[in-house]
Amino acid sequence: MLKALNFKVHPGENLAVIGESGSGKSTLLKVLYGEYDLDKGHIFWKNQEVLGPKHNLVIGYDFMKYVSQEFDLMPFISVEENIAKHLSRFYPEETQQRVTELIKVVELEAFAKTKVKTLSGGQKQRVALARALAKAPEILLLDEPFSHIDNFKKQNLRRNVFNYLKQNNIACIVATHDKEDVLGFADRMLVLDKKSIVANATPQALYHNPKLPLIASFFGEFNVIDSHIYYAHQLEIVAVSHLEAVVKHSYFNGHFWLLELTYLSKSIFVQHHSSIMPGSSVCFNIK
Numbered sequence: 001m002l003k004a005l006n007f008k009v010h011p012g013e014n015l016a017v018i019g020e021s022g023s024g025k026s027t028l029l030k031v032l033y034g035e036y037d038l039d040k041g042h043i044f045w046k047n048q049e050v051l052g053p054k055h056n057l058v059i060g061y062d063f064m065k066y067v068s069q070e071f072d073l074m075p076f077i078s079v080e081e082n083i084a085k086h087l088s089r090f091y092p093e094e095t096q097q098r099v100t101e102l103i104k105v106v107e108l109e110a111f112a113k114t115k116v117k118t119l120s121g122g123q124k125q126r127v128a129l130a131r132a133l134a135k136a137p138e139i140l141l142l143d144e145p146f147s148h149i150d151n152f153k154k155q156n157l158r159r160n161v162f163n164y165l166k167q168n169n170i171a172c173i174v175a176t177h178d179k180e181d182v183l184g185f186a187d188r189m190l191v192l193d194k195k196s197i198v199a200n201a202t203p204q205a206l207y208h209n210p211k212l213p214l215i216a217s218f219f220g221e222f223n224v225i226d227s228h229i230y231y232a233h234q235l236e237i238v239a240v241s242h243l244e245a246v247v248k249h250s251y252f253n254g255h256f257w258l259l260e261l262t263y264l265s266k267s268i269f270v271q272h273h274s275s276i277m278p279g280s281s282v283c284f285n286i287k
Helices: 025-033 079-084 092-105 121-133 151-167 203-208 213-219
Strands: 014-018 064-067 139-143 171-175 188-193 196-201 222-225 228-231 235-238 244-252 257-263 266-272 281-286
Touching: 014 025, 014 151, 025 064, 025 139, 025 171, 064 121, 079 092, 079 121, 092 121, 092 151, 121 139, 121 151, 151 171, 188 203, 188 213, 196 203, 196 213, 203 213, 213 222, 213 228, 222 266, 235 266, 244 266, 257 281
Parallel strands: 014 171, 014 188, 064 139, 139 171
Antiparallel strands: 188 196, 222 228, 235 281, 244 257, 244 281, 257 266
């Protein structure tokens, strides 16, 4: 059960919710959507209280849409028919224009007439995103929204979706384990641990001052040295230093190598411009 959570989200704001598996990310979204009744506390969007199934025969509210990891699409009709399903039939031109706009946002132009049952998991996820946006909600809840999508498609799709939300002043709460869903897009990050909030700040503030290893781990490889947290890029290999270690592995990471060193019987990680032979003794500094 979630414990004494207290936070605000403003219209047009992008809030990322991060935490390890089991920390309560998905549960939080379901609570916000009204899938559960609260034992204590209240949830409001503007002046509207969000209530659970004891109070609502049909879960959910018109101003809020929720895209879960189960897409709940209609498999035997086309992509554009799925998106148009809840739009007005009395204004077919406006409806078609809206559908075309959203299909472009999620980059499915070539599949507009395709039946959903024939699509891949990633394509279905994009249809679910477009369908959630169709009726212009005021707030969108997204649970791992890009998890099924191929890596080479993800970044452009993120830009399309999150820019669209900003342009239309739609608030967004994104539960994710992927830092690429957050960096460059989130206005704030909410960090959950054991069903409680342990941090609530901008991504920049949390990145530059990660007070917990849990927070640092979200941004990349890190080290704890003398009770301080340092990222791998904050350490450097030098010719002479009082800090000495032994190379365990070198991992190629594109524009740098990630060296795993053994220091005081523990592994630490350092970014370096080249690989170094395992077993070599090296010196390092904290930048």
